[in-house]
Amino acid sequence: MDEKIKQVEEQYLKTTLSAMNQSLTDTELEIKRTNKNISDVSKSWGDVRLKTDTYSGIVETAMSVRQQQQMLAERENSKSRAERRYEVLNKQIHNPYFARIDFSESVSESGEPETIYIGLGSFSDDDNRYFVYDWRAPVASIYYDGGIGPVEYLTPDGTQKANVTLKRQFQIEDGVIVTLFDTEEAIGDAMLMNALSGESSTKMKSIVTTIQKEQNKIIRNTSADLLFVQGAAGSGKTAAVLQRVAYLLYRYRGKLTSGQVVLFSPNQLFNDYIDQVLPELGEQNMIQMTFYQYASRRLPKMSVETLQERFELDHVNNRLALAKGSVDMFNAVTNYANSLTRQGMKFRSIMFRGEPFIAKERMAEIYYQYNENYKLSQRLDATRDTLMRMLSSRIGTEMRKDWVDLEIENLSKEEYDELVGAGRVRMGDNEENDAAAVTRRTQLGAGEQEREFSSEKAERKFLAKQITTRALKPLARQVRRASFLNINAQFIEFLHELPRFFDLAAYQLSEAEWQTHVEHVVANLKNHQMSLADTTLYLYLYDLMTGKHGERDIRFLFIDEVQDYTPFQLAFLKFSFPLAKFTVLGDLNQAIFTKDNAANLQEDLASLFDSERVDTVKLTQTYRSTQQITDFTKDILLGGQDIEAFNRNGEKPTVKIADNETELLNKLRQQLQQNAKDQDSTAIITKTLADAKLLAQQLADKNVTLIQSENQRLALGTIIVPSYLAKGLEFDAVVIWHADWTRYAAEDERRLLYTVASRAMHRLTLLAEKSVTPLLDHVGAERYEVEK
Numbered sequence: 001m002d003e004k005i006k007q008v009e010e011q012y013l014k015t016t017l018s019a020m021n022q023s024l025t026d027t028e029l030e031i032k033r034t035n036k037n038i039s040d041v042s043k044s045w046g047d048v049r050l051k052t053d054t055y056s057g058i059v060e061t062a063m064s065v066r067q068q069q070q071m072l073a074e075r076e077n078s079k080s081r082a083e084r085r086y087e088v089l090n091k092q093i094h095n096p097y098f099a100r101i102d103f104s105e106s107v108s109e110s111g112e113p114e115t116i117y118i119g120l121g122s123f124s125d126d127d128n129r130y131f132v133y134d135w136r137a138p139v140a141s142i143y144y145d146g147g148i149g150p151v152e153y154l155t156p157d158g159t160q161k162a163n164v165t166l167k168r169q170f171q172i173e174d175g176v177i178v179t180l181f182d183t184e185e186a187i188g189d190a191m192l193m194n195a196l197s198g199e200s201s202t203k204m205k206s207i208v209t210t211i212q213k214e215q216n217k218i219i220r221n222t223s224a225d226l227l228f229v230q231g232a233a234g235s236g237k238t239a240a241v242l243q244r245v246a247y248l249l250y251r252y253r254g255k256l257t258s259g260q261v262v263l264f265s266p267n268q269l270f271n272d273y274i275d276q277v278l279p280e281l282g283e284q285n286m287i288q289m290t291f292y293q294y295a296s297r298r299l300p301k302m303s304v305e306t307l308q309e310r311f312e313l314d315h316v317n318n319r320l321a322l323a324k325g326s327v328d329m330f331n332a333v334t335n336y337a338n339s340l341t342r343q344g345m346k347f348r349s350i351m352f353r354g355e356p357f358i359a360k361e362r363m364a365e366i367y368y369q370y371n372e373n374y375k376l377s378q379r380l381d382a383t384r385d386t387l388m389r390m391l392s393s394r395i396g397t398e399m400r401k402d403w404v405d406l407e408i409e410n411l412s413k414e415e416y417d418e419l420v421g422a423g424r425v426r427m428g429d430n431e432e433n434d435a436a437a438v439t440r441r442t443q444l445g446a447g448e449q450e451r452e453f454s455s456e457k458a459e460r461k462f463l464a465k466q467i468t469t470r471a472l473k474p475l476a477r478q479v480r481r482a483s484f485l486n487i488n489a490q491f492i493e494f495l496h497e498l499p500r501f502f503d504l505a506a507y508q509l510s511e512a513e514w515q516t517h518v519e520h521v522v523a524n525l526k527n528h529q530m531s532l533a534d535t536t537l538y539l540y541l542y543d544l545m546t547g548k549h550g551e552r553d554i555r556f557l558f559i560d561e562v563q564d565y566t567p568f569q570l571a572f573l574k575f576s577f578p579l580a581k582f583t584v585l586g587d588l589n590q591a592i593f594t595k596d597n598a599a600n601l602q603e604d605l606a607s608l609f610d611s612e613r614v615d616t617v618k619l620t621q622t623y624r625s626t627q628q629i630t631d632f633t634k635d636i637l638l639g640g641q642d643i644e645a646f647n648r649n650g651e652k653p654t655v656k657i658a659d660n661e662t663e664l665l666n667k668l669r670q671q672l673q674q675n676a677k678d679q680d681s682t683a684i685i686t687k688t689l690a691d692a693k694l695l696a697q698q699l700a701d702k703n704v705t706l707i708q709s710e711n712q713r714l715a716l717g718t719i720i721v722p723s724y725l726a727k728g729l730e731f732d733a734v735v736i737w738h739a740d741w742t743r744y745a746a747e748d749e750r751r752l753l754y755t756v757a758s759r760a761m762h763r764l765t766l767l768a769e770k771s772v773t774p775l776l777d778h779v780g781a782e783r784y785e786v787e788k
């Protein structure tokens with residue numbers, strides 16, 4: 001690189017850093033100043049004069065307290081703004097920008113090009129001179145989208161044309177330019193290569209400096225209601241989508257908070273893996289959860305099938321699984337619920353002291369007394385109101401009953417005092433002594449008081465009312481929570497009635513087969529156990545019965561590993577987050593739970609949205625693994641043509657074969673030693689949890705961490721992890737344990753083998769007993785080494 005260019009850039013960096021330093025000093029002063037202001041305001045509390053003798057005095061006091069509070073809040077606010085700015089600047093100053101582009105705004109324009117620098121955040125001085133632009137600013141899109149020459153980029157006001165004359169990339173460390181080079185491509189391969197050759201860690205990193213053109217499309221899409229991202233393992237779906245969250249928070253700043261963005265992730269371990277990316281980009285994390293957490297949280301009394309159970313034990317026949325996970329089934333539930341506006345809602349009597357207080361038959365009469373046009377939610381609200389009124393009107397009769405007399409006679413002194421409110425100290429009376437508390441106490445009058453009754457009869461009446469009201473309280477709660485709806489019975493009835501609403505034959509199911517399955521579901525339900533499919537069905541029915549409208553505050557919803565969701569689950573999520581724009585990421589080749597059933601997922605999902613507002617982006621280039629590993633893993637698949645390896649070289653994958661398990665274990669030990677020597681973090685991936693546990697015992701002498709639950713943390717070094725928990729993660733080196741016919745034989749395990757093998761970044765080893773898995777049948781012999 002020309003020495004002169006270097007000098008110019010060093011000068012610019014110097015100017016930027018000095019402006020940043022100035023701003024840092026100013027901000028520090030501002031923090032100190034607001035700190036002082038805050039302490040001044042706090043001190044001036046003493047000046048608040050308490051005038052509490054007259055009404056106007058109280059009002060005056062309250063106003064003055066209010067004013068002080070407001071002042072304090074404003075100062076605190078500007079303090080936290082300044083503190084945040086200080087924090088950001090402190091980070092920026094080490095690495096203020098990573099790129100420069102020169103461009104003229106109109107393609108035909110021949111004037112002086114504009115120069116902008118792009119960094120993690122924008123920076124301008126007091127005169128509003130922009131030294132650095134945020135990577136999310138519209139104009140920064142040019143950097144990611146193309147090379148030199150004419151480009152277009154989207155601004156909130158429409159498409160803008162520009163002519164790019166220079167693209168320069170920087171690596172700045174601790175305020176010093178380490179490298180800089182000009183490029184004509186979108187993002188120079190050198191920079192990407194540099195990013196990809198590093199070692200893995202237990203935390204994913206942001207890709208802001210090397211976002212690829214296709215990824216940029218995903219990140220900046222604001223028009224689609226459903227953005228479907230389909231891409232091979234390691235093609236940067238997750239990486240792009242996290243940048244997208246950061247982008248959206250910037251694009252809609254002031255209108256969108258991270259609490260309005262939800263990400264559904266494959267497991268908790270993965271949540272832990274990605275939770276540093278947004279903070280690294282200077283944003284707060286969004287809400288992250290798994291579908292299991294979302295569903296099971298709502299059914300605390302049920303034991304909902306876990307990830308492991310779903311993977312290892314849930315083998316209901318495939319036609320059943322397909323039927324239950326279908327959009328047809330979703331529609332069947334909707335239609336069934338609609339039929340309940342006319343008849344068939346199931347109720348539970350509200351019980352009191354062992355007797356029906358309001359019998360279920362009476363409840364049905366009330367529920368169906370409203371006219372036909374009432375929707376389920378309106379019917380429920382009206383029924384609730386009526387039941388509440390019935391409860392209140394029953395207090396009068398109930399309080400004359402014998403049980404009430406008996407309770408009054410048996411009242412202890414404490415219970416009596418409690419009921420009449422004698423000696424009760426009002427909240428806060430003895431706790432605070434600030435101006436607000438004093439004002440409140442003055443307004444409320446004296447705290448402690450004895451209650452006196454005019455006669456014994458009045459006392460009895462008072463007590464009886466208190467006791468009855470207290471006893472009926474749980475019933476009122478039941479009414480409010482609609483627990484008089486018998487959801488379990490309704491769910492079971494729906495299953496039995498299904499043939500009226502669903503074409504079983506379309507899924508090659510006979511009615512007898514279905515009813516047998518229903519018996520099985522009912523038996524499980526009695527033991528408080530539910531499969532994930534049934535849980536979703538149950539919750540949807542429940543929401544329809546109770547007229548829930550979903551969480552309307554959520555604006556963006558992301559689903560990672562969407563191929564492991566059923567169309568039913570997705571339709572349910574659409575129903576539950578009705579105002580959210582969806583971004584879903586998936587790779588049908590990694591469908592390890594839903595297997596072949598995932599084939600029509602994209603169509604099914606798209607059918608839930610306005611077709612005009614569905615966009616699809618396909619990523620074919622993979623970044624995670626070396627060329628050798630990608631070429632090997634894509635051949636495991638039958639249709640892997642769409643996967644392009646990134647040109648990063650490494651060793652070929654190795655298959656190591658042993659005659660028995662003891663020998664296999666020896667080979668594993670040797671491999672671990674080798675990997676440790678090369679400073680690779682290794683994941684030994686087993687098929688099942690049982691395998692992982694056994695192996696952990698066998699390797700007890702080694703420093704290995706067994707990951708057996710998704711609630712654990714990833715550890716550096718060597719880990720043992722069952723296949724279904726390795727989803728979405730990556731490791732320097734991967735060893736597939738028992739890559740032989742004992743674990744990977746059936747055709748439907750092809751995707752599983754691909755999924756686990758594609759976790760490797762630099763080194764992949766398959767350990768097999770006797771012979772390697774037949775699922776390598778399409779992998780050319782030249783793609784891997786064999787060691788016997």
Ligand SMILES: Nc1ncnc2c1ncn2[C@@H]1O[C@H](COP(=O)(O)OP(=O)(O)OP(=O)(O)O)[C@@H](O)[C@H]1O
Nearest residue numbers: 207210211212233234235236237238239623624728
């Ligand atoms: N533009 C990029 N620049 C640098 N690294 C990238 C880029 N895109 C992706 N990567 C890296 O490639 C690896 C794989 O990316 P990611 O995990 O997002 O892929 P994925 O498509 O979600 O994979 P999978 O389907 O296997 O979970 C990560 O280490 C990520 O940081």
